[in-house]
Amino acid sequence: MQRARARLEELGITLPEVAKPVAAYVPAVRTGSYVYVSGQVPVVGGKPVATGKVGAEVPVEVAKEAARVCAVNCLAALADVTGDLDKVRRIVKLTGYVASAPGFTGQSAVVNGASELLRDVFGGAGEHARAAVGVFELPLGVPVEIELIAEVE
Numbered sequence: 543m544q545r546a547r548a549r550l551e552e553l554g555i556t557l558p559e560v561a562k563p564v565a566a567y568v569p570a571v572r573t574g575s576y577v578y579v580s581g582q583v584p585v586v587g588g589k590p591v592a593t594g595k596v597g598a599e600v601p602v603e604v605a606k607e608a609a610r611v612c613a614v615n616c617l618a619a620l621a622d623v624t625g626d627l628d629k630v631r632r633i634v635k636l637t638g639y640v641a642s643a644p645g646f647t648g649q650s651a652v653v654n655g656a657s658e659l660l661r662d663v664f665g666g667a668g669e670h671a672r673a674a675v676g677v678f679e680l681p682l683g684v685p686v687e688i689e690l691i692a693e694v695e
Contacts, residue, residue: 597646
């Protein structure tokens, strides 16, 4: 079955090259039937799609789209380790970090950008446990970072 690849095509998504780590880590690690994808930021072509804090410089809808970009980058790292996204049995857990202005409490709405994409690509297997956490700063000044755990064949 080639469901994930077909869904990406239907959604008009081409997976980018895996982002090169900016520190001492690897983009994803497989252990047994699980893949742990390192935090991915919303970078396209080596440049952030947005910078700033959500609730101040970055509107929620822009941050939600940035979270979607993070999820696409997660899928690229996942595909690189597995060789094929159709080997994904389930997205188990997603953690979203949102650079938040003081008083901003809409982290869940931002992280929905990633969660909705994973559901759109994997259907029920894309539904996952999740945390949406407000933080003060993120690398490169981006508004959101996403990491995930997937179960694979």
